[in-house]
Amino acid sequence: MYQFRPISPRIQEMRSRIRNRRVQLDSERARIITEEFKKHVTLVPTIRRPTITKAVAEQMTMRVEDFDVLAGNLGRFFSSSCPNPAMRGDNLWIIQAIEKGEWYMGEDGLWHNPDTDDYRIMAAPEDVEYMQSIAEFWKDKSFNTCGDGWAPEGLDELCRMGATKHNVFLKHLVGCRPGHLIPGHEKIINVGYGAIRKQAQDWLDEHRGNIMGDDVKKYLFYSSAVIACDACSTYVRRTGDACFDKAKTEKDPKRKAELEKMGESLHWISENPARNFFEAVEAALLYQFCILIDGGGAISMGRFDQYTYKYFKQDIESGALTMDEAQEIVDAFFLKLNNTWAGASQYMVHMIGANTYEHTTIGGVDKQGNDSTNELSFMVLESIARLKLHDPTISLRINKNTPKEIWELAIETTKIVGGLPLFQNDEVIVPALMQEVGFSLEDARDYAIMGCQEIVGPGTDYSAANGCTPPYSSLNYGSVFMMAINDGKNPFNNEQCSLHTGFLYDMQSIEEVREAMRKMVYYFIKLQVSVDNYTEYLHMYHGTENILSLSMAGCMEQGMDATWGGCRYNSYGGTATGLATIADCMTTIKYMCFDKKLCTTRELYDAVMANWQGYEPLRQRILAEVPHYGNGNPYADMEMQWILDVYYNACQECYSMRSKVYKCGLYGASDHVTQGYTTWATPDGRFTGDPIADASSPAQGRDLNGPTGVFTSSVSWDHKRFIDGLAVNLKIHPNAIAGAEGIEKLRDMTMTYFEEGGMECQYNVVSADVLRAAQKEPEEYKDLIVRIAGYSAYFVELSTDCQNDLIRRHDHSL
Amino acid sequence: MAEEIYGNIYDIQKFSVHDGPGIRTDVFTKGCPLRCLWCHSPESQEFGPDLAWMELRCIGAGYGGMCVKACDQGAISLREPVPTIDGTSTIILPEVDRSKCTNCLKCAEACPSKALYNTLRRISVEECMEAIRMDKKYYDKSGGGVTISGGEPMSQFEFTLALAKQCKAEGIHVALDTTGFAPWEHYKEILPYVDLFLYDLKHMDSARSKVLVGVPNELILDNARKLAAAGARFQFRFPIIPKLNDSEENIKATAAFCKELVDAIDVVQLLPYHKMGQTKYDRLGLKYRLPNVEAPPAEFMQEQLEYFKSLGLPAQIS
Structure with missing residues (x-):
């Protein structure tokens, strides 16, 4: 068994503060931004944005906690929610919830969200009043309103048909910030803001009074870069000031000296490259915080164990750092990241989870192709497992030389923190990045995972994974399919789209069904990407990423913002979740109507349109008899291969001003649930409103042949094509992987799947809570296998008493 | 021709990780000459359909x-x-x-x-192989393979032999989960195609055996000795059923028998009784025969494990 390191008392304290956190609305940043914006209403946005961020860095309240191993804060409170009205002026959900009367005033004089919500969030009346007072000013000035004045052709149809989330999410054409990628934390650590600023200033000095032709863009870029560097330096330096301030009143001489040392380090890295491990970690963390203050979101952390390693090694070798001290720094780093969560409504928590998307990648090969798993890779997993952190998400890169020991720790971690780490396969992803996005071998070997599951080059790649304005890039393929077999009408809302593809009951062969679906997929992908391309045009003017561009390879060299195409690699993409549901629909039609002729297309059509009411025997027959994707059955897997071909080929016809590549992906936070809500019944036996399949996994409850069956189906198609990312979720009972032998078997299974061409997988080791949920909703958990001494069984098929017994035993074993 | 031989099974189970080494596929044949009171797979008992x-x-x-x-x-x-x-x-x-x-x-x-x-599914050796082959790479990586289980697979000897032969021919590790209650000639014939015998030791007293499982134990123990002498490898399985076979005397006798064959043993599994098969009886309209027996206490199992280990036996609780 893997032996975990002890947790230091101050890390324990920090963890418990975060665990019991009460996120509080903080209007300070909004006030600074509003005042600064009013001073610069007519300033060109690419200069205005860093100017405002610099003002925030200069004026915001800085704080250092008693237990802080690493310094750095985002707001006035330990856990703050700091709206940035320049990014999103309306839709301040806290204000809306209070105005609707959903929150209550507590005895402490603060507003509180309902006690029944999963997380505790509160707001002082003065913060609420301030946010209310600026709402009118911002209603047409925020970045997210920049696309409201004019709607590109197609947007109306996408909204009306419910094919994307444009209509349900935020009601604006422009949603999230464009920066949906991994910044070059490594460059900030190794180069420092001073040298980057000098590079920009040198260009400006050289071209003073001589800005000709396209140089005007460079002029704007470098001018903004100088301000952006000043903003970052100011923030880091003031964090250092806060350490010195705290040292002044500190009684304990040891802590006092530590705070002074921290302050000195932060002052140094406010301009210069890091000199040691502590400074390297702080430089990465505080750059991340600068991007968050600047309004960025869904920005991931890249290969933490790689870009800090040389500093770690040097400090350990020189004796300047002990392993326990290093572990404490790593612990603090992940707690700090976890604490950047700014709160969210219960609705959003259910939609996308309470997640910061600061995905961190460990292990894998280095740029030369050698396995680079190191002591820090272990420390990262230790942090996640010991501190039981569900966020940030961790990915472990696997290659054929991945050491056995990290497998062991990773699987132990999976048992403690369900689903983490995600396992990523270097042997598939590296060649795929070269093949699909044109990465060099070296850069491909340096990939990392962003957000949910998106594959990007950290610091080199404007990947716009999941599109430029996620989450709008997720088409609802369940609805697209229902339109395809219903002559372009969505039965969920009775809206008719411009494309007519005929009705299922008139189709004479599976080929005709395929042709209808192919046309509908092409139609909607192209419509959606056309709108996305217009959005990207808006970003280039209204949403330049000045602070991000400082660290992205290519931007400073070319004098070009990341949104303008300045990065070394440019791509964008989208994701399709639940295509297994579509595959099962196709297999059902093929099996029931054409191959076995067990019902007519008319009967099946009528049954689906009736949401199966009155057709339960037919539905049951489909569930019991038709082969399903995920069991290694070629008859069913063929339809998955087919729909994936269609999806991939349609994406090949898409490109934007900035990017020649539109990537395919098969993942998506909880898209399968939310899309399911608005998808009519489907021929595979699914009811209206039920979830569609999750990511690239088989439809829920349809994989009855265990994990190897899922994997066999999965590798029946080429994972390399889905370079925007891919997820396969597997539920595993803890008994199946108990002990050293169980760990070995899970490793062997994963390795085999990877050797066969699998890109990614994650294991959900089933908890007692899941077993209880399975008792309540047996249909949803038909595939849940539990191990009982002697044999395995489907949990839902056991008697209630046996189930209760298992749950009881389960509670004991954990 | 292997393709023409059919057998009756009631299940094929993938990613089986507890019936022999590595990742395995279990083939459960239908029909058994024994009637163990604690049987957790009643659908395995009848040779015909249920x-x-x-x-x-x-x-x-x-x-x-x-x-x-x-x-x-x-x-x-x-x-x-x-x-x-x-x-x-x-x-x-x-x-x-x-x-x-x-x-x-x-x-x-x-x-x-x-x-x-x-519950009965008629299947050809070739159909069975199709399901087995799918996971070949997983067996190879993990040192796993196929476990032919039951019921009593030796009761469908032609099918079991053909399946074992075909697996061997395709380089797949074969484990045979057997009660030991079949003619010696059959064991002798199948031995070259079986890498590991999962072999039950239910009671060491023949008269008690007759009461508890429906058959005496002489043939079972005799086959085990002969197999060991012929070079077979064993994973003995001792199901511990409170009050029925957990007397000190029987435990000592079981351990002594294992000790006798120790050179042929990879593992001795001590299997605590459980009631998880009860729902299966309900499904078949059958009465569960041990409604009042409870699982043995964990401490008791631990004591037995220590005892087996003290005799130098590679024992484990499964």
Whole structure:
């Protein structure tokens, strides 16, 4: 068994503060931004944005906690929610919830969200009043309103048909910030803001009074870069000031000296490259915080164990750092990241989870192709497992030389923190990045995972994974399919789209069904990407990423913002979740109507349109008899291969001003649930409103042949094509992987799947809570296998008493 | 030709990780000459088909009661309505009168949701191999393979032998899960194709054996000795059933027998009794025969483990 390191008392304290956190609305940043914006209403946005961020860095309240191993804060409170009205002026959900009367005033004089919500969030009346007072000013000035004045052709149809989330999410054409990628934390650590600023200033000095032709863009870029560097330096330096301030009143001489040392380090890295491990970690963390203050979101952390390693090694070798001290720094780093969560409504928590998307990648090969798993890779997993952190998400890169020991720790971690780490396969992803996005071998070997599951080059790649304005890039393929077999009408809302593809009951062969679906997929992908391309045009003017561009390879060299195409690699993409549901629909039609002729297309059509009411025997027959994707059955897997071909080929016809590549992906936070809500019944036996399949996994409850069956189906198609990312979720009972032998078997299974061409997988080791949920909703958990001494069984098929017994035993074993 | 040989099975189970080394596929043959009181797979007992009914899958008689109509014997009647599992409505479930049922299985054919089903599946060696081959790479990586289990696979000797031979020919590790109750000649013949015997030791006293499992134990123990002498590898399995075979005397005798064959043993598994098979009896309309026996206490199992280990036996609790 893997032996975990002890947790230091101050890390324990920090963890418990975060665990019991009460996120509080903080209007300070909004006030600074509003005042600064009013001073610069007519300033060109690419200069205005860093100017405002610099003002925030200069004026915001800085704080250092008693237990802080690493310094750095985002707001006035330990856990703050700091709206940035320049990014999103309306839709301040806290204000809306209070105005609707959903929150209550507590005895402490603060507003509180309902006690029944999963997380505790509160707001002082003065913060609420301030946010209310600026709402009118911002209603047409925020970045997210920049696309409201004019709607590109197609947007109306996408909204009306419910094919994307444009209509349900935020009601604006422009949603999230464009920066949906991994910044070059490594460059900030190794180069420092001073040298980057000098590079920009040198260009400006050289071209003073001589800005000709396209140089005007460079002029704007470098001018903004100088301000952006000043903003970052100011923030880091003031964090250092806060350490010195705290040292002044500190009684304990040891802590006092530590705070002074921290302050000195932060002052140094406010301009210069890091000199040691502590400074390297702080430089990465505080750059991340600068991007968050600047309004960025869904920005991931890249290969933490790689870009800090040389500093770690040097400090350990020189004796300047002990392993326990290093572990404490790593612990603090992940707690700090976890604490950047700014709160969210219960609705959003259910939609996308309470997640910061600061995905961190460990292990894998280095740029030369050698396995680079190191002591820090272990420390990262230790942090996640010991501190039981569900966020940030961790990915472990696997290659054929991945050491056995990290497998062991990773699987132990999976048992403690369900689903983490995600396992990523270097042997598939590296060649795929070269093949699909044109990465060099070296850069491909340096990939990392962003957000949910998106594959990007950290610091080199404007990947716009999941599109430029996620989450709008997720088409609802369940609805697209229902339109395809219903002559372009969505039965969920009775809206008719411009494309007519005929009705299922008139189709004479599976080929005709395929042709209808192919046309509908092409139609909607192209419509959606056309709108996305217009959005990207808006970003280039209204949403330049000045602070991000400082660290992205290519931007400073070319004098070009990341949104303008300045990065070394440019791509964008989208994701399709639940295509297994579509595959099962196709297999059902093929099996029931054409191959076995067990019902007519008319009967099946009528049954689906009736949401199966009155057709339960037919539905049951489909569930019991038709082969399903995920069991290694070629008859069913063929339809998955087919729909994936269609999806991939349609994406090949898409490109934007900035990017020649539109990537395919098969993942998506909880898209399968939310899309399911608005998808009519489907021929595979699914009811209206039920979830569609999750990511690239088989439809829920349809994989009855265990994990190897899922994997066999999965590798029946080429994972390399889905370079925007891919997820396969597997539920595993803890008994199946108990002990050293169980760990070995899970490793062997994963390795085999990877050797066969699998890109990614994650294991959900089933908890007692899941077993209880399975008792309540047996249909949803038909595939849940539990191990009982002697044999395995489907949990839902056991008697209630046996189930209760298992749950009881389960509670004991954990 | 291997393709022409058929067998009767009741299940094929993938990613089996507890019936022999590595990742395995279990093939469960149907029919057993023994009738162990604690049997957790009643559907494995009969050589012929069984009609089973799984309540969870049943959609009720509200859709026309196809099972009732399909039954020529009038063996299926309807019960009083009961609340559905989600509590939103009621459902009328069928009741099979086993005394009238002739196992014709017409109701199972008519049942759209397969709530009524035949536990027997007739399968050719080749069909079986198709399912087995799918996971070949997983066996190779993990040192796993196929476990032919039952029922008693040796009771369908032709099928089991052909399956084992074909697996061997394709480089797949074969484990045979057997009661030991089959003619020695058969064991002798299959031995070259079996890498590991999962072999049950249920009771060391022949008279007690006859009472508990329906057959005496001389043949079983004799086959084990002969197999060991012929070079077979064993994983002995000792199910510990409170009050039935957990006496000090029987435990000592079992351990002594293992000790005698220690050179041929990879593992001795001590299997604590559990009641998880109980629902399967309900499905078949059978009475569970040990309703009042509880699982042995963990401390007791631990003591037995220590005892086996103290004799130098590679024991484990599974």
